[in-house]
Amino acid sequence: MLPQPTNKSHLFLTYFELDSDKKPHSKLINSHPFNHEIQLLLADTQAEVLLRSITENEQFFYEVEAPLSMFLDTSFLEKNLTKKAGSDQKTSMFYMHTIDTYLDTEDVAVIDGDGHLVLSLQKETYEAFGLEGKAATFTGNGRRYIITIDVSAPTFRPGNKTFDRTKWCLDNNLSRSFKMVMTRVDTNTGASLDVLLSNVQHNKKSVSWTSSKLEGIRLPNFETLKLPEGATPDNRWKDEALEAHEWLGMATLGSQRYKSRPTCIVKILHLLMARLSIRLSVNDKPDPFLSVYSCPEPYTTGSVALLRCAGLVTPQYIQNLLITLRKEIKAKQCWGALTVWGYRDSPIAWRGREHGFLTSGENDYTILLLREEKDACEQRAVCYQALGVYDAL
Amino acid sequence: MSNSAKSTDKPKVVGGSNTDSRSNGSLAADATLPALLKEYLPNESEVQQTINTKIQGRKVHIDAADTTNRPKKKPAKSKIKRITSREKRQLGLYTIPKHCHRYDLFLPLHELWKGYMEELLGNTTSALVHSQKLIKADYQGAILSVVKSKSPSYIGTSGIVVQETESMLNIITADNKLKHIPKAASIFNMTVKGNTFAIYGNQIRFRAAERATRKFKVKPTIDL
Numbered sequence: 029m030l031p032q033p034t035n036k037s038h039l040f041l042t043y044f045e046l047d048s049d050k051k052p053h054s055k056l057i058n059s060h061p062f063n064h065e066i067q068l069l070l071a072d073t074q075a076e077v078l079l080r081s082i083t084e085n086e087q088f089f090y091e092v093e094a095p096l097s098m099f100l101d102t103s104f105l106e107k108n109l110t111k112k113a114g115s116d117q118k119t120s121m122f123y124m125h126t127i128d129t130y131l132d133t134e135d136v137a138v139i140d141g142d143g144h145l146v147l148s149l150q151k152e153t154y155e156a157f158g159l160e161g162k163a164a165t166f167t168g169n170g171r172r173y174i175i176t177i178d179v180s181a182p183t184f185r186p187g188n189k190t191f192d193r194t195k196w197c198l199d200n201n202l203s204r205s206f207k208m209v210m211t212r213v214d215t216n217t218g219a220s221l222d223v224l225l226s227n228v229q230h231n232k233k234s235v236s237w238t239s240s241k242l243e244g245i246r247l248p249n250f251e252t253l254k255l256p257e258g259a260t261p262d263n264r265w266k267d268e269a270l271e272a273h274e275w276l277g278m279a280t281l282g283s284q285r286y287k288s289r290p291t292c293i294v295k296i297l298h299l300l301m302a303r304l305s306i307r308l309s310v311n312d313k314p315d316p317f318l319s320v321y322s323c324p325e326p327y328t329t330g331s332v333a334l335l336r337c338a339g340l341v342t343p344q345y346i347q348n349l350l351i352t353l354r355k356e357i358k359a360k361q362c363w364g365a366l367t368v369w370g371y372r373d374s375p376i377a378w379r380g381r382e383h384g385f386l387t388s389g390e391n392d393y394t395i396l397l398l399r400e401e402k403d404a405c406e407q408r409a410v411c412y413q414a415l416g417v418y419d420a421l
Numbered sequence: 422m423s424n425s426a427k428s429t430d431k432p433k434v435v436g437g438s439n440t441d442s443r444s445n446g447s448l449a450a451d452a453t454l455p456a457l458l459k460e461y462l463p464n465e466s467e468v469q470q471t472i473n474t475k476i477q478g479r480k481v482h483i484d485a486a487d488t489t490n491r492p493k494k495k496p497a498k499s500k501i502k503r504i505t506s507r508e509k510r511q512l513g514l515y516t517i518p519k520h521c522h523r524y525d526l527f528l529p530l531h532e533l534w535k536g537y538m539e540e541l542l543g544n545t546t547s548a549l550v551h552s553q554k555l556i557k558a559d560y561q562g563a564i565l566s567v568v569k570s571k572s573p574s575y576i577g578t579s580g581i582v583v584q585e586t587e588s589m590l591n592i593i594t595a596d597n598k599l600k601h602i603p604k605a606a607s608i609f610n611m612t613v614k615g616n617t618f619a620i621y622g623n624q625i626r627f628r629a630a631e632r633a634t635r636k637f638k639v640k641p642t643i644d645l
Contacts, residue, residue: 154573155569155570155571155573155645156568156569156576157573157576158573158574158576158577159573160573160574161573196577197576197577200577201576201577
């Protein structure tokens, strides 16, 4: 056997039942706090109804450029972050992620839903910062440090030792501005809530959906991915699941969006990648020297509808999306997929565990909902979780 | 023999050494000795007494004395007893008592230090010259603050230096606390005459006295 290359990303495959008591899908979605792009894919049907129902509740987030000390403002804490004393259940969750910051070479700050401010600082910044942290696990020899501060504690107020020290450090040693996105969400309903930003310049943005369609393509039905009751996935199933993932990936390339202000090279690259989705088209007969791709069997000729959005999206919203998608699939008698991309440069990802970048900062997942009969009470699904080089689930 | 002219006692001893005074057969000595003494002693009545007490029975070695087996003399202990540095530390001679941990108490020291700086730097304005003089200067009385450190809790500590040892700086902070800060793995800031200097703690890890006479070389900097 050949030695395995060490710097490899991973893909975890899971096969589960959506209605089982363990609620695997809900655990999975909640364990992944920072999501910046979502795509819904519906096979062989129109997406208008779905688009209307998901845009009913407006989802928004804020773009802010400010120093991190804004989070220590007492009224800001009171309104957005502080846990209510005495109640275990939080009514709202606050998410923040700095943008245009690169994890391996720059300082990154995030606030996860549980009210922890997580700073990933480069060695030089950390040595001049003044708060105790620990060396990041995956970046060799203390090049990067992780500092976690619980900013949601009711005792985190002026006069508290931790608060005062944190404030001094942020005011004096990390006073530069960060570009960041933030949002607050109702834990029960998943609706976006306002963030109190009285004295900070901000830009309120709503999550906007775009829809596109790929027509005249070879459309597999993925029926072979369904396993009989009690059976465990084997290697054949694994191969088929990976083929399905490849197909989904190519369909996704067809709906690829530009990031804001792409460079010329990025544009060309995107165009080339978009061309790849041609491999799915019925009329495509490439020279086998160029491509030997074949669509997973059995397939029919059909179309897919793709809905895509970008922005800081909360797990609660994704939960709602999954429910809506499921209803739609049931009504239309088709299969669908939900793909979520996480921020590449988050210091934490799955289940609050440390995340690294190194060669690729992947932390994405796709939930493929298989087609079920109209009267079936179960919903089987395949989940693909993509992990970066050193990440753990 | 040369001694004989000097003192009253010694010459007879030396003179006596020519004969064995214990031997009864040495009549020549018995005859000549009283006459000789009579000649030298001021009082004639003392002659017999001198012979009895000082000459009779006295042993004199003619050959060199045997020194090989004699126990060596220990050097006399100095009357002044000194205590070692360790004992000084154990006795707490260097510790500043708790009631003296007051910032205002050390402000005069800082004023003194400022005067010392005036004197040391003189009229030169070049920061380079200043830095070279500062690296050899005495820091007791200076206001230092930690700007970078491997240990985050030291960062931001600022105050008057009250003691300097080989590897530590003891600082009284404005909130009247004595902080012991290691020189290693820290960078300190010091403001002198409007210029702020960064002092790399790793490079000044010497005793103050040693530092003053040391030749410092330019080193490429420097990781903490």
